[in-house]
Amino acid sequence: MQSTDVAILGAGAAGLMAAIESGRRGRRTVVLDHAEKAGKKILISGGGRCNFTNLNCRPENFLSANPHFAKSALARFTPTDMIAMVERHKISYHEKTLGQLFCDRSSHDIVTMLERECTEANVALRTNAQILSVDHEPTGIFRLKLKNSPDLLAESIIVATGGLSIPKMGATSFGYRLAERFGHRIVPCRPGLVPLTFTPEDRDLWCDLSGLSTEVVATTTAKSRTKPAFREKLLITHRGISGPATLQISSYWTPGEPLELDLAPGTKVLDPLREQNARRDPAALAQALRTIFPARLADRWTQINQPDDWTNPSLAALEQKIHSWRITPAGTEGYTKAEVTVGGVDTDQLDARTLESRLVPNLYFIGEVIDVTGWLGGYNFQWAWASGVSAGQSA
Incomplete structure (x- = not known):
């Protein structure tokens, strides 16, 4: 002994x-x-x-x-x-x-x-x-x-x-x-500090863009006085999203709860479309988004989210969606990929x-x-x- x-x-x-x-x-x-x-x-x-x-x-x-x-x-x-x-x-x-x-x-x-x-x-x-x-x-x-x-x-x-x-x-x-x-x-x-997975529907929409990243502000939609928000890179993966912004917010995420992503923090993306005599069509929208997003992500966002019409209220609603995109993860990658x-x-x-x-x-x-x-x-x-x-x- x-x-x-x-x-x-x-x-x-x-x-x-x-x-x-x-x-x-x-x-x-x-x-x-x-x-x-x-x-x-x-x-x-x-x-x-x-x-x-x-x-x-x-x-x-x-x-x-x-x-x-x-x-x-x-x-x-x-x-x-x-x-x-x-x-x-x-x-x-x-x-x-x-x-x-x-x-x-x-x-x-x-x-x-x-x-x-x-x-x-x-x-x-x-x-x-x-x-x-x-x-x-x-x-x-x-x-x-x-x-x-x-x-x-x-x-x-x-x-x-x-x-x-x-x-x-x-x-x-x-x-x-x-x-x-x-x-x-x-x-x-x-x-915690773990990649998040998409539902099959969202996976079909986004995961073929695996490898693309963009800066976002990620936060939860939970009501809290100390609601965290992280401005870092988001990475699209073959199963969902990762990158520092995702890992950070994952520790605060509750299953079934949507996340909110500001895809263009601090930028009014659609201002060029509101200028006098500006073009208002999918090509102009994609061009504006390409100033913020990688080209393939801008084109996909345009394809999925272009408005029914191109009026000022529709553009305002689209601008709002760019800054508050809500997505509900299916789950996490689990302890195998979790850092903590x-x-x-x-x-x-x-x-x-x-x-x-x-x-x-x-x-x-x-x-x-x-x-x-x-x-x-x-x-x-x-x-x-x-x-x-x-x-x-x-x-």
Whole structure:
């Protein structure tokens, strides 16, 4: 039988950061992961370059049943703190659009950095470790039963097992099942930051234009005081829509609810047709739309949406439709294509400052397994780092 002060379940971004903080405090720390190597999701992130944080990270960039929960952890470890760590390891990086920071070279640089920090903090990293069960003994000690290994006793457990997204990378429901076993509620989970699929009717109308993209403002039609709107690229796929605008709004989308797309944000597309002596016909409409859309998309929109007549009221109605095109997705591409999981361990049962369970002393939940989901563009990594630091400084 073996023992440790802190056992961390999951060697992803949150788990490794928690281990670094715990080890720095002199706590005997073991990280367990069922995969063959640490940081597998980090390695594939950002197209292999890991968008490791976002300069604009704020609590408002996160979706949760409790919108205030993430504030404490995000304040404790900020993007500036992560940048300092990256620079200390001489990892070169660059800023892309909307404050996103990416490694110049490879995501491997971030994983290597985390592994080095763990080594310096005397953290033991055990991969290919399959956890069979976790029990809380009357003494307050946790007993972990491991396949083909002796039991491990731990004073504290930090659950950093991630969500359900990208199952081919090893994602499982283990963290949720463990939380429920210890009495925690789970906010229903669903795929987030995920492409959306069309109904057969809409697929017939649009999906032969697969590969075309255009800038839009995407929002939901739900009535809300904090209704999100994202101005980014929309991509037509062979099954529906994707691209940053779609991925962003997908986390807020409710099945059966229409999305609203402004296809020409900030532009009065049909003003040329309203000028004195201007042509008003399908060719003129297509020409006006081509100033905004790719040519094939402009032609298809003209074919489907040209007015019955070309009067000023008809043109005004068409202009309005361009700026508020409503479409009801059939569904999502599921966890296979989702970047994150929306929902998770109910934050009402966690301490916002330490991430410790309010039900079981010395049990912590961090990262994606919690009901905190960030926007696309480095926000979820920042939550992983920040929640890991908070738990690692307390466990």
